[in-house]
Amino acid sequence: MNKVKVEIRKREPKNGKTYLYLEYSPALYNPITGKETRKESLKRYVYIDPQTEEDKDYNREVMKSARKIRNLRMKAIMNKELKIFDDCRLDEDFLEYYKQRIKLKNPTWEHSYNHFKRYVKGHCSFRDIKYRFAEEYRDYLLNVAVISSPVGKKKRIRLHQNTARKYFEHFKSIVSDAYVEGYLKNDIGKHFKRIPQIRSQREFLTPEEVKRLFGTPCEYEVLRNMLAFAIYSGLRPADLINLDWSEIQSGSDGEPVIRKKLHKTKNTETIAISREALSFCGLRKDHGLVFNEFRPSMKIKPLRDWLQAAGIEKHITFYCFRHTCATMLITAGADINTVSRHLTHASILTTQQYFHLVDKKAREAANLIRIE
Numbered sequence: 477m478n479k480v481k482v483e484i485r486k487r488e489p490k491n492g493k494t495y496l497y498l499e500y501s502p503a504l505y506n507p508i509t510g511k512e513t514r515k516e517s518l519k520r521y522v523y524i525d526p527q528t529e530e531d532k533d534y535n536r537e538v539m540k541s542a543r544k545i546r547n548l549r550m551k552a553i554m555n556k557e558l559k560i561f562d563d564c565r566l567d568e569d570f571l572e573y574y575k576q577r578i579k580l581k582n583p584t585w586e587h588s589y590n591h592f593k594r595y596v597k598g599h600c601s602f603r604d605i606k607y608r609f610a611e612e613y614r615d616y617l618l619n620v621a622v623i624s625s626p627v628g629k630k631k632r633i634r635l636h637q638n639t640a641r642k643y644f645e646h647f648k649s650i651v652s653d654a655y656v657e658g659y660l661k662n663d664i665g666k667h668f669k670r671i672p673q674i675r676s677q678r679e680f681l682t683p684e685e686v687k688r689l690f691g692t693p694c695e696y697e698v699l700r701n702m703l704a705f706a707i708y709s710g711l712r713p714a715d716l717i718n719l720d721w722s723e724i725q726s727g728s729d730g731e732p733v734i735r736k737k738l739h740k741t742k743n744t745e746t747i748a749i750s751r752e753a754l755s756f757c758g759l760r761k762d763h764g765l766v767f768n769e770f771r772p773s774m775k776i777k778p779l780r781d782w783l784q785a786a787g788i789e790k791h792i793t794f795y796c797f798r799h800t801c802a803t804m805l806i807t808a809g810a811d812i813n814t815v816s817r818h819l820t821h822a823s824i825l826t827t828q829q830y831f832h833l834v835d836k837k838a839r840e841a842a843n844l845i846r847i848e
Contacts, residue, residue, distance in 0.1 A: 480500060480501065480502065480504065480553050481500070481501045482498055482499070482500055482546050482549050482550050482553070483498070483499045483501070483546075484496060484497075484498060484499075484518075484539075484542050484543065484546055485497050485498070485499045485515075486522075489524050492523060492524050492525065493521040493522070493523060493524065494521060494522060494524055495517070495518075495519075495520070495521045496518045496520050496521065496522065496538070496542050497515050497516060497517045497518055498515065498516040498518060498545070498546055498549060499514060499515055500513065500514055500515070500516070501514070504553075516549075518542055518545060520538050520541065520542060521538070522534075522535045522538050522539065523535055548564065551564075552564070552565070563661075565602060565658065565659050566601065566602045566603035566659075566660075566661075567601050567602070567603060568601065568602055568659065569600075569601060570600045570601055570602045570604065570605060570654065570659075571592070571593060571596060571598070571599065571600045573602075573650070573654060573659065574589055574592060574600075574647075574650050575589055577650050577653055578646075578650075581649070581650075581653075582714065582739075583717075583772070584713065584714055584717060584772055585646050586772045586773075587643070587772065587775075587776070588642070588643035588646040588647065589646075591617065591621050591635075591643055592613070592643075592647060594621075595613055595616050595621075602654060602659045602660055605651055605654070605660060605664070606664070607664055607667060607668070610647070610648075610651075610664075610665075610668045611668075611669070613644070613647065614644055614668070614669065614671060617635060617640035617643055617644055617671070618635075618637065618640050618671065619634070620634075621634065621635045621640065621643075622634055622635065623635060623776060623777075636674075636791075637671065637672070637673075637674050638673055638674055640671055641670070641671035641672070641673055644668075644670070644671050645670070648665045648668050648670075649665075651664065651665035651668070652665040652666070678796075678799045678829065678830070679790055679791055679792060679793075679796050679799065680796055680799040680800040680802070680803045681788070681790070681792065681796065681797075681800045683804060683807070685786075685788055685790075686707065686800065686804070688786050688787065688788070689782070689783065689786045689788060690704060691786075692782065692785050692786040693785070694778075694782045695778055695781065695782065696769075696774055696778055698767055698769040698770045698774075699770065699774045699778055699779065699782070700782075701756040701757070701758070701767065702716060702717075702756075702767045702770055703779075703794075703797050704753075704756045705753055705756045705757060705766075705767075706794075706797035706798060706800075706801065707797050707800050707801050707804065708749055708750060708752070708753030708756075708801070709734060709747060709749050709753060709801070710747070710798050710801035710802065710805075710818050710819045711734070711747070711798065712738070712739065712740060712795070712798060713775075713794045713795055713798075714739040714740070715736060715738055715739050715740075716767070717765075717767070717770060717772075718739070718765070719734070719736070719765065719766045719767065720763060720764065720765060720766065721760065721761045721762060721763050721764055721765075721766055722762070722763045723735055723736040724749075724754070724757070724766070727746070727748065731748065731750075731751070732748075732749050732750070732751060732753075732754050733746050733747060733748050733749065734746070734747040734749060738820060741820065741822060743820075745820045747818065747820065748818070775793075775794045779792070779793075779794070798819070799830070801818075801819070802815055802819055802827070802830040803830055803834050805818065806830055806831055806834045807834050812824060812827055812828065812831065815827050815830065
């Protein structure tokens with residue numbers, strides 16, 4: 477490994493001052509941003525031409541502080557090369573690490589970050605991450621954490637156990653990353669007790685409920701369009717949110733298809749979609765997110781308010797629109813292999829679970845997927 481040099485540099489003078497920064501040669505990988513870093517701002521300045529003793533003393537103190545920071549960075553680099561754990565890293569900001577890390581791993585984890593931030597009241601260092609802390613946070617998710625109440629109701633609704641489980645798994649994943657990146661001395665995340673998953677029924681909307689929902693005004697047009705597209709395409713939420721215009725292409729027959737590397741399986745799949753489905757995507761662009769105005773917060777209260785306005789009392793989540801796609805295809809007469817291919821299931825056993833949900837009466841009553 478090349479020896480890294482860390483030098484104190486000065487930026488171009490401005491208004492009689494010059495700001496200081498550290499320059500790394502060669503550039504270092506920053507595990508928080510996921511990018512290589514050559515410069516680090518010290519957020520300190522010195523006077524170019526100090527006129528008073530007070531200004532000269534100020535410059536000396538700032539340079540002393542800058543050298544101290546440089547020495548700490550050099551120590552951290554040497555410790556990493558020699559595989560020596562630096563206790564000073566325990567005092568760094570775990571909450572900020574969590575926030576930046578989800579941008580790299582999965583932006584849809586924003587809700588789990590918000591619950592964690594609320595639990596630690598905005599402050600948490602790596603030194604706080606211990607087994608007992610994790611147990612207490614686990615208990616908080618199961619017994620204290622709540623979601624926003626539906627419109628017109630004052631009752632505080634606790635997180636569903638499966639939601640609490642998901643958020644705790646996100647936390648564990650971030651802790652494991654912190655260990656790998658050298659922020660924690662031990663891989664304590666692997667010892668955290670998991671929250672059990674409750675096997676629940678796959679909830680879905682009936683054809684009648686779909687028509688009623690999409691006949692009800694929605695506060696956010698992008699939410700309505702995205703969920704309509706979800707019913708047609710059957711995409712998982714993570715793939716739907718990150719769908720890029722470049723991934724909507726023409727198939728060999730000239731009809732629209734989605735060609736996308738899926739978040740869950742990491743496989744690139746081709747999914748046929750109808751022109752009617754495409755109508756919910758808006759004006760065609762060469763690239764960029766199809767539903768670029770969507771925000772993760774819309775998955776919770778705005779969706780719940782829309783369902784309530786349509787008179788739908790079921791516990792419907794974003795993922796349920798994928799279930800709805802499956803059940804509507806089945807009730808329309810599609811065979812199990814067709815449904816399995818459309819939903820990109822790795823095993824047909826997964827697809828069979830949907831067939832158990834659809835009874836004979838629903839099969840006879842349903843037509844092909846229609847929203848309007």
